[in-house]
Amino acid sequence: MQKRRDVLKLAAGTAAASFLPKKLYAQTGTKKLSILTWNIIDMEPLFKQWFATFQSQNPGVEIEWLDKKGPELPAFYQTQLAAGTPPDIVDIQGGLGLEWAGQGALLDLTPMLDKEPAVRARFNPEYLANWVFEGKNYLIPFYVSKSLLFYNKPLFKAAGIDYAPKSLDDILSYAKAVSGADRTGFLTLNFDWLYWPLFRMQGVDLLTPDLKKPTFNTPAGIETADKLAKATADGSINKISWTGRWVEPNGAFAAGNVGMMHAHSSAYFFVKTQGSWITPETIGIAEVPGYWSTPNSHGYAISKGARNPELAWAFLKFATEKSQAMDFARGRTLTTANAEVDKDFLAELDKNDPTAAAVLRTQIEHTDKLTGNWRLSDDSAVKNIVWAEMQNIFLGRRDAKTALADAEKKVERELRRT
Amino acid sequence: MNTAPPQRAGVAGSADAVAPPVRAADWYRRKRTREAMLVACFLLPSLMIFFLYRILPLGWNVILSFEYWSPLKAARFAGLDNYAEMFLEDDVFWQALTNTLIFILASPIAILLALAVALAVNSDLKGAAIYRTIIFLSYPLMSVAVGIVWRWLYDERGGFINFVLRGTGLIKEPIPFLQSFGWALPSVILADIWQVVGFYMIILLTGLQSIPQHLYEAARIDGAPASARFLRITLPMLRPSLFICAVIGILNSFTAFDLVYVMTGGGPAHATELLVTHIYNMGFGETRFDYAAALTVVQFTLLVILTFLANRAVGGNAGSVESA
Structure with a gap:
């Protein structure tokens, strides 16, 4: 009997203890700030340093930091939204920020940016504008990247090519010239719609400016898709372009058998560690013809359901300050869209690693020509529809005319649905 | 008193x-x-x-499944809208359903293979225990690891399978296994069979070892040939084990998410999309939990029907407990 009472006492004590922290916070004035980041666990020492500094500036703040790997974060964040406990701050990649903003998950940061013009002035305006949905700014840049063209100089030389391509036709003819035996001429990453500049440089866009109607099913769209399909069929374009994600295409380029790769700046640092052939003399770096590129940037957002939005904003200001942004840029060798930081960091990098500096310099140039994200709450659905038909075309299952006509109908239906 | x-x-x-x-x-x-x-x-x-x-x-x-709902919006009654969209407008659903059924139909191949292996390692084969262990080893591996290994094996340019096929002169051009609409699904199914066959083998081996030996002895005395002993004794006595394998095969086909996700992501162009990957994409990719719920209901119904049919196929009393 005594044992039973002990067990009951223990259970009651445990239950009471589980409610205690909230009470304690209320009494002590402790504020909790939760931060969810995306695949940057390697930056833990720096983050802990930031947290300590921020906490010293904001006494009584408790920070809970959680990092999730690539495919896990979107699912995790959505379960947190469904549970009504979203993290105060979330790091979002690519077009997802706009989509979640459109669905009402994120807090409008425009009033805060308007109130503090100095904070707004930190950032490259085009990268900042990339996260505007219906006139409101939902994210601020954390670290940024966009697509560019890498090429294998020895393979180019062997094929008699001595300058970077200036058009899609150049890309395809070079690819044809380089390919043969176990070599292919061109590769592109496709996730997050990094392939879209290939269409945009041909004057093809996905939707009308008001985002009401599809515009890709045009003679130029069909011609572009057709050219890419033919180049894939004859081996000029590596098929992994249309099926791989990150490791396979980058691995293929690093192996030294691919003439060109269209990817964002992070790819350089990945392939450099894998490809022994890659040196400043052998790797070529160029803008994509027409200077079009797809951003693949990370931004900080505040959840609409944040418990402490003011505190979250204070942290965002802190994290994007020159000192912190510079530490992060150095730690990860990247650009932050904090204009001052990027300028200083690139000057520093020019001395230490000129090739990396050349790669990163492309990330802050021609930022007026970003494409591949649409300000829709169902951006993913529209992209999935078009991408499936694009795969059908590129891999030879359907002809471009029929597939794009079908994709157009499906996109129209999807746009009507929302 | x-x-x-x-x-x-x-x-x-x-x-x-x-x-x-x-x-x-x-x-x-x-x-x-x-x-x-x-x-x-x-x-x-x-x-x-x-x-x-x-x-x-x-x-x-x-x-x-009968509502319009997302984590950020209040639920509204949708009637049969989600189901109507699924059956009338969603081409990917039909593709995913077909692929899932093909995946299920491949289960008997794995079971037959496992049965052959189980019979072999149940015989007096020298080193049978070693073979048994080796064959079973694939099962405890993480599906993600299996997916990654097979993805590299299938690689068009540097993959081992293409290397062997070209080296032996069986093919001239490499086969883009996971990039081809015709090859992608069979390639994923083969990887799945490779992983699960060891588990089926263990189940069937247990079944084989529980068959009383005197039945075989009596049949031998009566002059029954090996084929008759297999068809009249082994197969009927293995029914419960075969049922378990069939149910696991069905379940496995409905839940082969990680393998497909790692190997092909459901592509190219949904060629390897299964119901479970479509549900995931709708729920977490497009934030359409309501529609994903409707897909789940259909998948669950299908699962119940198939399990019922599998039970009927083995006599209708699989899993029952006999009282003494």
Whole structure:
């Protein structure tokens, strides 16, 4: 009997203890700030340093930091939204920020940016504008990247090519010239719609400016898709372009058998560690013809359901300050869209690693020509529809005319649905 | 001292006379009640967990399938809209359903293969225990690891399979296994079979070893050939094990998410999309939990029907407990 009472006492004590922290916070004035980041666990020492500094500036703040790997974060964040406990701050990649903003998950940061013009002035305006949905700014840049063209100089030389391509036709003819035996001429990453500049440089866009109607099913769209399909069929374009994600295409380029790769700046640092052939003399770096590129940037957002939005904003200001942004840029060798930081960091990098500096310099140039994200709450659905038909075309299952006509109908239906 | 009236004494006496059996019955009832209570107490935590984590979500999922809902919007009644969209407009659903059924139809191949292996390692084959271990080793591997390994094996340019096929002169051009609409699904299914065949083998081996040897001896004395012994003794006696393999095969086909996700992501152009990957994409890719719920209801219904049919196929009493 005594044992039973002990067990009951223990259970009651445990239950009471589980409610205690909230009470304690209320009494002590402790504020909790939760931060969810995306695949940057390697930056833990720096983050802990930031947290300590921020906490010293904001006494009584408790920070809970959680990092999730690539495919896990979107699912995790959505379960947190469904549970009504979203993290105060979330790091979002690519077009997802706009989509979640459109669905009402994120807090409008425009009033805060308007109130503090100095904070707004930190950032490259085009990268900042990339996260505007219906006139409101939902994210601020954390670290940024966009697509560019890498090429294998020895393979180019062997094929008699001595300058970077200036058009899609150049890309395809070079690819044809380089390919043969176990070599292919061109590769592109496709996730997050990094392939879209290939269409945009041909004057093809996905939707009308008001985002009401599809515009890709045009003679130029069909011609572009057709050219890419033919180049894939004859081996000029590596098929992994249309099926791989990150490791396979980058691995293929690093192996030294691919003439060109269209990817964002992070790819350089990945392939450099894998490809022994890659040196400043052998790797070529160029803008994509027409200077079009797809951003693949990370931004900080505040959840609409944040418990402490003011505190979250204070942290965002802190994290994007020159000192912190510079530490992060150095730690990860990247650009932050904090204009001052990027300028200083690139000057520093020019001395230490000129090739990396050349790669990163492309990330802050021609930022007026970003494409591949649409300000829709169902951006993913529209992209999935078009991408499936694009795969059908590129891999030879359907002809471009029929597939794009079908994709157009499906996109129209999807746009009507929302 | 006996002051009680005779009739009362008589009543009391008669009561005394029947009291022991009544008390025994009460005691027995109380004992049964106590036992039932004890059993209920032991079962309650499991039942509560089962209810909270299985039945309740399932019920909520069914309700959700008739609503418009997202984590950020209040639910609205949608009637059959989600189902209408699924059956009438969603080409990917039909593709995913077809692929899932093809995946299920491939299960018998894995089971037959496992049966052949089980028969081999159940014989007097030298080193049978080693073969058994080697074949089973694939099963405990993480599906993600299996997916990554097979993805590299299938690689068009540097993959081992293409290397061997080209090296032996069987093909001239490499086969883009995972990039081809025709090859992608069979390639994923082959990887799945490779992983699961060891598990089937263990189940069937257990079944084989539980068949009484005297049945075979009697059949031999009667002059039954090996094929007859296999068809008349082995196969009928293996029915429960085959049923388990079939059910696992069906379940595996419905839940082969990680393998498909790692190897092809459902592509190219949904060529390897399964219902489960489509559900994931709708729910977490496009934030359409309501529509994903409707897909889940269809998948669950299909699963129940197929399990019922598999049970019927092995005589309708698989899994039953025989009392002595």
